[in-house]
Amino acid sequence: MHFSIPETEVRSGENGSTYVAYNIHVNGVLHCRVRYSQLLGLHEQIKKEYGGNVVPSFPPKKIFTLTLAEVEQRRELLEKYMQAVRQDPLLGASELFNSFLRRAQQETQQIPTTEVALDISLSNGQKVTVDILSSDQTEDVLDVVASKLDLPEDLVAYFSLFLVREGEDGGLTFVRKLQEFELPYVSISSLHNSDYHILLRKSYWDMVYDGDVMDNRVGLNLLYAQTVSDIERGWVLVNKDQHRQLNSLQEKGSKKEFIHLGQTLKYYGYIKFEPCATDFPEKGCQVIVGAGNNELNFHVKLPNEQMKEGSFKVTRMRCWRVTSSQVPTANGSNNPCASTKSDVKLELAFEYLMSKDRLRWVTITSQQAIMMSICLQSMVDELMVKKSGGSIKKMSRKRHNGSARHPDSQQSVKSPPLLDSPDQGREQIIKLSTKLNSVSLRGIGASSDIGGGGDFHGNFAFEGIGDDDL
Known part of the structure; x- marks a missing residue:
């Protein structure tokens, strides 16, 4: 966080x-x-x-x-x-x-503790209304939602609540995953904007865990609805033949087979972000970033209008950081004490092992930079849990014993080379101060290869590799 x-x-x-x-x-x-x-x-x-x-x-x-x-x-x-x-x-x-x-x-x-009704959106557009206290924390609300859906206790840790914003075109922008120190009702109420919703979505990356979820009727329905939704919004790459197969399975009501076919498709399980900017491979590039399969995937539009695709594996990111800068906008007044508004600029920068002994910083400028970094951290957390012999089910038992947060976690497959050509198929208040902030993710190993203030933390899952492995 x-x-x-x-x-x-x-x-x-x-x-x-x-x-x-x-x-x-x-x-x-x-x-x-x-x-x-x-x-x-x-x-x-x-x-x-x-x-x-x-x-x-x-x-x-x-x-x-x-x-x-x-x-x-x-x-x-x-x-x-x-x-x-x-x-x-x-x-x-x-x-x-x-x-x-x-x-x-x-x-x-200033929201008192009282009984309230909270709407939770599902991937298929339906809503589940739960009766909670306004002071209920995220995990309590998630438990109530699971109970309302009849989702078994041992599968609750496979899902999380996300704050999302719905666009005019019906698309969803993922703002953040709600945390244990948040009160979901207060968080959504404080926004005063009907475009924001709380969405229930799976919170792991490795498709191996799909098997656990599909063994239960409710879990199967939730995962199926999410898979259908991701395909419909174009997050998953589907050719015409695959589209016909998916439609046929959908008509038959073959949900497991539909998901199994979905698992074979490119970008299954990814979260896609809004178009933004990057300095890789050169400054001034537009990019669409996707997070999944233990990587950040780039679809880059170069200044010369050429399109390139590439992926950055989380295990080759030595460290990363998020910086936010607040720049006051002009208000037409010469009075320095007058009320001002600020534009917030967010950047995610990561240090990447391009080849043996060659590290390079890559920067993404996006209002979803923090959500991107949360995805990276959750991938690292899941990799470390698996490396230590843990699992979501074990973490779920700890959670319900009151001792731990549950992990987030996608099965590793070979990434496309960096930036190859992509597939073609698819009260009175006085503001006293604002400043540039740099906030780092948990990790090990400091970096001193880049200028500027702030702490840099390494990546527990970073793996030094040689040219032969690239």
């Missing part, structure tokens, strides 16, 4: 006094506003629970009112603190930390 505190606000208190609020953004979106005293209270609780030697350093109290420069310095230190806590395997997964974020989200949006 990508935590940042890109801005602070001066807000009015109940007695007419003012205070500084620190806006905590998660995955590039405002999650909550908190005061310094609230974060200090969290820090003291964590230190008491886990010991002072585990907890990262926290910015000290100040006796006198802070200057603007001191507020900015505290903001930077609090941002580093939140990132350090979240990236710590023990602290970041703790109920203490996650419950703090849930409470803060609810308080920020």
Whole structure:
């Protein structure tokens, strides 16, 4: 997850006094506003629970009112603190930390705890309405949805809830996967936009796990609906003959056979992103990115209008990062204190092993950069779980015993060479500060080959290979 505190606000208190609020953004979106005293209270609780030697350093109290420069310095230190806590395997997964974020989200949006009805979309366009509390966390809502659908408990971990945006053409844009520190009802309500929905979708990548899901009637129906939907929106590459076979199986109601045929098709199980920009193989290229099969797939339009296709395997990404920059837009006013709006620019950059001893940074500029990086991290998580002998079913048992989050995970097949020609068949608030933020994914091994601030973390699944293996 990508935590940042890109801005602070001066807000009015109940007695007419003012205070500084620190806006905590998660995955590039405002999650909550908190005061310094609230974060200090969290820090003291964590230190008491886990010991002072585990907890990262926290910015000290100040006796006198802070200057603007001191507020900015505290903001930077609090941002580093939140990132350090979240990236710590023990602290970041703790109920203490996650419950703090849930409470803060609810308080920020001023949504009281009450019984509510929440619509959950399925891949076939149908909706399931569940009765929950507005304060129910993501896993609780997922359990209620599973129960409403009659999905067995041991299959719940194979699915996740995603925040998606529906376009005018009916297409879906994946915004993010809802996390354990979120309240889904509060998250969707705070958007005040009917284009956003919560979608139930499988949360693994390796098609081997399809067999577990298809053994159950409800799981089969969910996976079939998703496969049909992905094919209809053009995410899966289908030629005319395959299309006839799929239509025939659909008419017969042969759902398993339909999925088995789908598994043989190119880009089965991928998530496709909106057109964006990349600097590979050269600056100024337009690209459509897909995530699946332990890789990022590129369909690149070069400046000379030529189309190329290639894939970047996650096991050859040494490290990656996401950066967000907030650039105020012109408001036609010369008053620096006037209200301004900001455009957010998001970039995903990864360091890739192009050949033996040759690494190169590749950058994608996209508003879905964070979702792309979440996909990469979930692929790495699944690879590491499998490497250690684990499985989704084992993680599911841990989850229901209250001890762990479930993994996300696609079976490795040989990628097309990098950029070959593709197939042709288919209150009063005063903003005090904004800044460039760099937030890193978990991993090992620092990189020093690229300029600019921010921490760089490596990839647990990175595999050094020679030219003969490329």
